[in-house]
Amino acid sequence: MDNLFNLERIAGKRILITGGTTGIGRAVAIRLAACKANIVIVGRHQATIEETLEAVKHDDSETKVLGVAADMSLQEDIEKVFSVVRDELGGLDILINNAALGFGAITKGEYKDWEYVVKINVMGYLACSHYALTEMLPQGKGHIIHIGSMSADTREDGGSVYVATKSAIQGFSESLRKEVNPKGINVTLITPGAVDTDMQELSEEDKHQRIEAMEMLVSDDIAQSIIYVLSQSERTSIVELKIKPLKQHI
8 A cells, every 4th residue: 555645745845834833833843854844933932943943953964944033923024934935945835824822712801912812823824825825826836734723613612812813714724725726726724623732721730631531632643634734646635634632522
């Protein structure tokens, strides 16, 4: 039987990962570096960038793994990121839109708090997709992966702000796919259930217990799914991939 993971399709690809220093983004960066992809990871803090770059070290001297400190709520920072992508990678083949913040009910916080979350979770995805397409459309191919959330479907009580942003990404991803598929650009929405990331406001002990009980995923579970998506043939479009812990009640 042929190998379901054709990793040769990933080797040498030029990839941008937002939110690439923690959780799912960090796990994806480690996996993609092992596949010999050229990567730019984006995070808000230089210290976590350096730590992630250390974690993704590899023996292939021809493969680039770079980090950029940027706030994805700011247009100037997003433009800086894509300037690095053009200068260091010479273009872009794959965008993984992953940078996002959690938030609870609309009764919590104030305007500036909701605005910041919306800018990161929605405007960041829109802007990065826009700039990525300026690189991908002239070459007639590329792949945009949005990391969404099953919250867009479950719409749980107490998470109205986060649910609003992830519902927006669900709609954006579907419409964008219809716009750019005919032009050779692939769009995939990955929607995880509960994952052990910084968004989970639980103690490490509680997270461990939920993972052991199969009620929570680890970040690498999602990273593996992204490798699967990217290793498929160009004729294949995986539109949406929902991944939940086996025993999470959704």
